[in-house]
Amino acid sequence: MSTGSPSILRSFSPAYTEDVAQQRALLAEIDTSCRGTLLLFFGAAVVWLLIGTVFGLTASLKLHWPNFLADTAWLTFGRVRPAHLNAVAFGFASNAALAVSLWLLCRLCRVPLMHAWVANIAGVAWNLGVAIGIAGILAGDSTGIEWLEIPGYASPLLFVSYALIAIWGVITFRFRRERRLYVSQWYLLAALFCFPWLYSVAQILLILEPVRGVVQAAVNWWFGHNVLGLWFTPIGIAAIYYFIPKVLGVPVYKYSLSLIGFWSLALFYNWNGMHHLVGGPLPAWLITVSIVASVMMTIPVVTVGLNHHFTMWGHFHKLKHSPVLRFMVFGGMSYTVTSLHGVLLSLRSVSEVTHFTHSTVAHAHTGMYAFFTMVMFGAIYYIVPRITQLAWPSARLIRIHFWASALGILLYIVPLAIGGTLQGMAMINPDVPFLAPDKYSVVTMTLPYLKVRSVSGFIILVGHLAFATSFVWIVARWLKAARHRQASPTTSHV
């Protein structure tokens, strides 16, 4: 479809700008140029979503049913939990993030995705790297560093394939025909730029040439929190900034607010890694600077929250009609909730209670699932019909998916946040024994909350199965249509 796309080498010559411009890029042409790559990424994302959900459910069940699958070494809790984390973070979330950011860049730069075969190879390499990494974790080769458990023999593959995709984003950006930079493009470029720096510094200073002592913890949580804040969050916010105005047909409420939101997020977010170590063996100033940065995060969160909310003002009734809008608004509001919860958790007096408890886990899932994953679902529901030129086969499946995921994650977060806080209060009260089978003790009082979480895990799994069925169904229809087109090329398609 995309004729005359410039070769890679020519893309580096500064003179090369005008002759591509005459060729009017139609939205449809841009979408079809990304189709192959996006279906690869979204397909991989759906597969990792199911695998990650099953791992998560297994880990959750093990927490209140210790003998469940306890006799095989590679299914012990200590391996299933990191496998869950990597399957959903580097499997589902990163695949979806890469696909959505590539598509958004193409759409916003008004230029088709050039040389898609390189992006496809990078996508296959990324998923291969994640698969080998998770197999390594289950086999017991985990590096033992949170968020970086993927062993050393798989992480270079991740880095190289990521770098290829990031280069593709920048080249597509280099040929943009839309001179103006929409706010989503700042966030996407920030994300595509930050991840390689974070991942390479973390791999070098923690796995190849480990630094000495607790400095490893500093680097680990500088990376850990920034992979959330400078890789997933910007892409989530970029998606919300694009899809809510696009679906509603209403421009963003106040563009100047988005300026403040972007720069304050860039400034404060990457300083707050050490709030994971409040009370830990690190100098007081390091923890204080992260607590200040965490509290200052209220500025970008309030700014972005208001911007989206007023964009939606007067249009909330349309949530009934648009699935994409539902996921986006749910994700946007969850972003505000998770960030304010995070600000609370980082204060020393609150962290004394909630540190080391399930309240942190509830906060993590509000951020990674209620905000980022729901936004990615919304983006997929918008993008796939446009790249396959087909509508979603069943509205019922979309409704099942939305309500199962939304209610499931609420049933996950609220009980676990409450249970975690109570667990924290019991843990800092030395008169409550840590473990006493028939008395009020820290371990026995958290059990009911852990069981409710497993129930919410099943509900979310139902939602994901509905989503996977929808996705497979629409891809099958597209393949049939494509084969039909090959069989009789005479019927013009555009």
Add this chain to the structure above:
Amino acid sequence: MRPDMSVVWILFVSSVIVLPAVALLALRWALRNGEFKHLQKTALSIFDEEEPVGRMTDRFPDEPQGSQAHEP
């Protein structure tokens, strides 16, 4: 407790002098070059005649095209 001067200098110089200085320079350059003039136009840059302002571009597949409330 004598403050540990090496870190104070690094933190102070890097985030209290260099970063704000460059930020202010960039802000001055941006103001000069009219980066802030057509902010609202940029907000509209994502719309065009295929997906114009004022029209919903997403609906449940089982709802006919015209059913949801159009823009006033």
Add this chain to the structure above:
Amino acid sequence: MNYAPLVFLGVFLTLASSWVGLVLAPQLQLGRQQEVKVEETSEVYPPVRPGLAQRGMEVYKANGCIYCHSQQVRPPGFGADIERNWGQRRTVARDYLHDKPVMLGTMRTGPDLTNIGVRQTSIQWHLQHLYDPQITSKGSIMPPFRFLFEKRKIGAKPSPDALALPREFAPEPGYEIVPKPEAKALVQYLLSLKANVPLPEAE
């Protein structure tokens, strides 16, 4: 903003500033911290972990024990770590000089293990607890690590390592439970977890 290099410069600078603040500065402050000599015993603290305990650390890491157990003691007055006898003092950077990786942990679904080598020194207790936590800690949600043990027929005479198990956990007669090398290494690692040497900066 429509000028791309400006966006890149801004993002580069903010990430560089956090890299300086949260990675470079701690490395300059704590990166070359040295061990300290304990007066009365004239040993060096923190000691280098013996070989078997080092292999035990690999088992601890591979099986993801950090996802339920932390290894840091908070100061008295901030949480109840000292009152719960999880440590005799708060832990400081010097306690972790020889750890590769440092496993501070972020969850306490199980108790903190910084000082387990001082508080629970019985190898047999650890082996029983690892084999099935319900033996020593009824109601615990820690999974049994039976795959670190081996059930085999008793040969000429019961092996000295065989676990002494209460009736309802013991194997059928004629069989015995013997810890694999990984289990022994893991117990040696747990016994090597000590943080009771007084350090000036820990007061």
Add this chain to the structure above:
Amino acid sequence: MNQTRDHNMAATTGGVEDLAPADPREHIEPTEAERPLSLWFVTFLCVCFGWGGYYMQRYSADYGALSYDENAGLGGAKTNVVKQVDPYVLGRRLFESVCARCHQPDGQGVAGQYPPLVGSEWVLAPGPARLIRIVLDGLQGPITVKGVAYNNNMTPHRDALTDAQIAAVLTYLRTQKDWGHNAAPVTPEEVAAIRSKTKDRAALGAWTAAELLALPEHEPAP
């Protein structure tokens, strides 16, 4: 608002053709409406920055590499001091965190493995001399508790617990109300006396029941 153009909805395959028709046209010129920043938002920014600066200066303990207590630089009341608690409560906490791991939280022990403490003649002995020695240097070999024989080894707690802690936990065990114990409490001085008397015991290994029974109940006051 500009006038929205109605597209002629060609009969499509239920696809999304109608959403992306083929005939493009020139962009529409946007309006210049630009809403200024509201005042309360600017004040919110100033409040945040002000608080940040204050908190940073207040709790950074002069950016010292070895200053872990955020209140250290201010000479104020040191936060890091363990609150004094009455010995019985301290004893219960120590029992729950140290002794309960083997003797179980209910004090009944594990049949055949760990002897019970409830109603044990060793715990309720008139004088605490034997009990203190067991806790200090551990116990090995056969021992009968409440008529039941046990043969396990108890680990020493000589360097794990201070005199005050041993006195508190033994006082708790000997005066535990729910178990109906009311033997004489134990004082840290008694523990200190026996600790110094049995200084070199650690090298000889744990006590055996026979050795303990040979000892007199009451230690003559040093």
